[in-house]
Amino acid sequence: MDLRIPEDIQLVGEGLLSFIDAEVVPLERANADLLRNERNLYGADGRYSGEVLQLRKQIRMKSAQAGYYTALGAAELGGGGLGPLAAAYLHELLARTYGPSRTLIHFVVVPSAFTNALTPVLKFLQPAAKEQFLPAIASGERTLCFGLSEPDAGSDVLAMKTTAVRDGDHWVLRGTKQWITNSPYADHAIIFAVTEPAKAGVRKQITAFFVDTRSPGFDVTSIIRVMGHLGGETGIIALDDVRVPDAHRLGEVGDGMTVAMTGVNAGRIGLAASCVGYAQWALALTVDYCKTRRTFGRPICEHQAVQIHLAEAAMDIFTARSTVLNCAWRLSEGAEARAEIAIAKAYCTEMLGRVVDRCMQAHGGMGMTNDVGLEALYRWARPMRIYDGTAEIQRRTIAMELINDTLRF
Ligand SMILES: Cc1cc2nc3c(=O)[nH]c(=O)nc-3n(C[C@H](O)[C@H](O)[C@H](O)COP(=O)(O)OP(=O)(O)OC[C@H]3O[C@@H](n4cnc5c(N)ncnc54)[C@H](O)[C@@H]3O)c2cc1C
Structure with a gap:
């Protein structure tokens, strides 16, 4: 390796x-x-x-x-x-x-994996739709959002209630999508909907659609403000009989979850790597600060309790970075690395929270100020443990593979 x-x-x-x-x-x-x-x-x-x-x-x-x-x-x-x-x-x-x-x-x-540019999910567009839509997406003219979650379907995504009913050459979509990043600004929404309800012994069928956000009946009803911001990226989408041509279906009818999971690994690697980079930024800033800030007649980096914060952060970053690179290498070798990437996603997002917290502590009151940037990072880091699969769902993935004997250490 x-x-x-x-x-x-x-x-x-x-x-x-x-x-x-x-x-x-x-x-x-x-x-x-x-x-x-x-x-x-x-x-x-x-x-x-x-x-x-x-x-x-x-x-x-x-x-x-x-x-x-x-x-x-x-x-x-x-x-x-x-x-x-x-x-x-x-x-x-x-x-x-x-x-x-x-x-x-x-x-x-x-x-990011899903909101801008050439997300892997676009592979599932039909050839004519690719020709029609890809150029403006690739040029940055138009952007996307990815509508999987709903008020009653986050981790338990198969509980989704949004429906798509076939009507001639079209599908009619009805339901609510929640937490959808970039939805207030996107030109296109990738929407997942139930095309066949569950029957005895058969799971419900989910299908993916490429929806023009200017379509009649498509409305972003509100922005969800998170972690102390006055506005933001995430919104709630109401779909009120939105008509979507069958030619804008992504993948086959019933293959929606395959579409949804495409690119998830790539997205998680990017997210985990960003966490490593931010933690490095925070630690470098903190080491510099600790060399210049003096208490009791000496730089605070000479106090052992402060040194422990620095050392623990370094241990965390080194471990997280090794995990990310290991996963990236596995993916570039063509391996699926599902459990390993779940480990990287959970570990790196939690690592960043720990490192920023330590860096803020080592800064004393200065760490709380808006100018230093650590508080902004603290707010950025926290939701990372929720979206793109919560920390608990990553652990569920890891545990399932252990139990099924597909993962061993
Ligand atoms: C800022 C932000 C941006 C987002 N962007 C998007 C987006 O662009 N598109 C999109 O589709 N979604 C998006 N989401 C939604 C996100 O994917 C969900 O919030 C996430 O999947 C969790 O779902 P939930 O909020 O319904 O929590 P729930 O599923 O209700 O979970 C609540 C708690 O229970 C735990 N839990 C649930 N089931 C289990 C289980 N089986 N085992 C152990 N623990 C469990 C969870 O880990 C969590 O701690 C975004 C969310 C946020 C906060």
Whole structure:
């Protein structure tokens, strides 16, 4: 097993940082008051202001022209096909270099698995729909959201109630989707719906649809504000007899869960790697602070209790990073690595919470301030243990594989 990052991927990373420094950082600085002050960032309804959305689009499209926006997308969709090791490396690099910011870098340069650019789920589009929709998605002009969860169906996704009923060449969708990231801004929604209810001994049938968010009956009824923000990314979608052409079905009828699970591993690797990068950023900041802040006549890094915070954080980061790289290597070798990725997702998201907490503690009162950035990271880290499969559901996956003898250590 060789966990060194190949030189060509490191070069992509260097290019990506140069791109951000040249194109994104100056724009962020010029718009600091808009992007860093939540009273300006969001409108009264919690949606991003039009100016913010315009800036995000501008960066998406520049990044697409430079080749970064779709660099991690599958080659068969027209993406760069750089693969899992690059995904892990680039996500870690970005988080480590720029730290937490709810700004342009964080959201648009290397996209998340489901909301921007060439998500693997798009492989399931029918050929004519691919031709029609992929160019505007790949160019950053249009964005997506992924509507699986519902008010009564999160971990227990098969409990979903949204239905799709066939009507000639169309399907008619009815129901509610909740927690859907980017839904207030997306042009297209990937919606999962029940196409056949459960019968005696047969599971209900779920099918995926590619829905135009401007369709009559499609409405984002509210923004869900999380962790102290005045607005945000997640919304509730009401589907009131939304008509979707059968030609916009993703995959076969009844194969919705296969569609849903495609790309989940890639997404989890990216998320876990971001956690590693943010933890590295926080620890570097904290080591510097502890060398300069003095109490009782000496730098606080000379107090053993503070050293323990630093050392524990380093142990956590080293373990998490090794886990992510190991999983990325397994995926690049063609292995499925389902349980190992569940371990990485659960471990890295929890690791980040522990590390940020220690870093805040070592900063004393300074760690609570908005200026240092640790509180923003603390708020970013917490939901990571919930979405994309909760920490408990990851443990369930790991335990099932142990019990079924498909995982051994
Ligand atoms: C910020 C944010 C963004 C999101 N974005 C999206 C999105 O874009 N698209 C989308 O479809 N969804 C999205 N979600 C939804 C997310 O996937 C769900 O919140 C998550 O799957 C958990 O579901 P739930 O909230 O209904 O919790 P529940 O399923 O009700 O779980 C409640 C608690 O019970 C535990 N639990 C449940 N079942 C079991 C079990 N069998 N064994 C052990 N413990 C169990 C859970 O781990 C949790 O601790 C997002 C959520 C958040 C917070």
